[in-house]
Amino acid sequence: MDFRKHILIVEDEPHIANLYREFIEEFDYQTSICLDGEQALSLFTTNPTNFDLVLTDQTMPNISGNELSSQLLKVAPSVPIIMCTGHSTENDKKTAIDIGIKHYLVKPVNLPDLVTVIDNLLKD
Template sequence: MSHVGKSKILFVDDEEVICSMAAEFLEMQGFIVDTYEDSREAFDAFCRDPDDFDIVITDQVMPKMTGIELLKNIIGIRSAIPRILCTGFSEELNHKDEKEVGIDAFFMKPYRFDDLIGQIKKLV
């Protein structure tokens, strides 16, 4: 794990504006943030160095690979990494999948970055 305040976040959302806003707010809090708009690219980055990240925050509804699919792949490599799932569509979630992935926190969009930061600090 990284030192408090220098934790590295893997942040995944297919909306560029959300990625850039998240990076700005999280970096102002002292976090190191790698953002990806493509969940497959995010997974590839994770695979290159799974121990480089302290937490994964992902949107659920994305093209190519959903947030749940991404998290399932990630926990297949490193099961203990904290995970936060965000979505604007609650009906898109299958509660069996949610339990299987072991979501540490869940945020409905739109969410406040202050709330997200508070949750991150509890998990890392």
């Protein structure tokens, strides 16, 4: 049986999603990628216990990272969410934290820092 932690990566730019996946999997995490928020919401709500953490982009077509996060937290209030954004203001960060997002990162994301954040959020 596979006991690795499972991370849902939600990123509308495939090359960035794959970059995250390749780096994160080097640290023995399992990953799934969704290229839009609607797909992620559908996958997550089908079986929320499959995922230990969500890594999402903020700016995506159809559903923003904030809206996606709000919906995911209604289904699984304890799931840690990391928001990545290409633009940052204190107001954006405050909104993310108010939603319940656990960590906020500005792109380009430093990959070793990302894994440190993931490790810290998934400590047992």
